[in-house]
Amino acid sequence: MSFALIWTGVFFLVITAFLTFGSYFLARFFLMARSDDQARDLASSVIFRVAALHGLILALVFAKELGNSDELARAVNNEATLLESVYFDAARHDGEQTDAIRKAIALYAQEVLENEWNLLSSQGELSNVAWQHFESTIQILLDLEEDSSRQTWLRQRMLDQMVTIETERNRREIVAATDVSMLFWVIAFIGIALVAAPYFLYAPTAANLWLLAIYAAYTGLVLFFIYAFDNPFDGIGKIDPVPLQLFYDRFLHEVVAGIGTG
Secondary structure: OOHHHHHHHHHHHHHHHHHHHHHHHHHHHHHHHHOOHHHHHHHHHHHHHHHHHHHHHHHHHHHHHHHHHHHHHHHHHHHHHHHHHHHHHHHHHOOOOOHHHHHHHHHHHHHHHHHHHHHHHHHOOOOHHHHHHHHHHHHHHHOOOOOOHHHHHHHHHHHHHHHHHHHHHHHHHHHHHOOOOHHHHHHHHHHHHHHHHHHHHOOOOHHHHHHHHHHHHHHHHHHHHHHHHOOOOOHHHOOOOHHHHHHHHHHHHHHHHHHHHO
């Protein structure tokens, strides 16, 4: 875990603690003298409703971020599987005629692994170089000569798979470009203060302050993990392109090395 991420976690813990205790003591200062016997029952009702709504909002957003990570993992796995299928279908079609396809796939995978993943993390964009290798593969497939029904079927199958790969690439870019709304952070931080304020009727004993500290720390951790999983291409919630890396290491590394020496 990087120092930047650690300091971000500390920031969330500090800000939630500040909002929790600040709201609690401000409410005691302004409202304690005006409270009566009925205030405790009303405060309990308010705490329950606001806390339930606040917790629901955090849970929904957290689930959405985890869902984005799962969607990215499935997209990468599907892309690697389809690339491998095109790679070997090219050899089944015509080993010599489709050698350029295998080279283009190897260069495409290399670009995704070495540059595109970092580009998605920093700028939320796909690599233009990777698109060029992808387009080269499509063009070669379109120009393939067909001498049998077997080759016709393989060519169409490879084209269909490349279309699906394009869909998975676009899905990656959508995940990278989707950020948690600023409105959520405003509502989340306001909610922390609103949940803590009604506790002003309870004296600031050591036990009560510890309970408020536990609430602040846990809420801060939840917000931190929402922030961390918001970028599944980097940080604690990073999804690595493991399936594509395995495919590259097993079959494509030598192809790229051959292109370099050639």
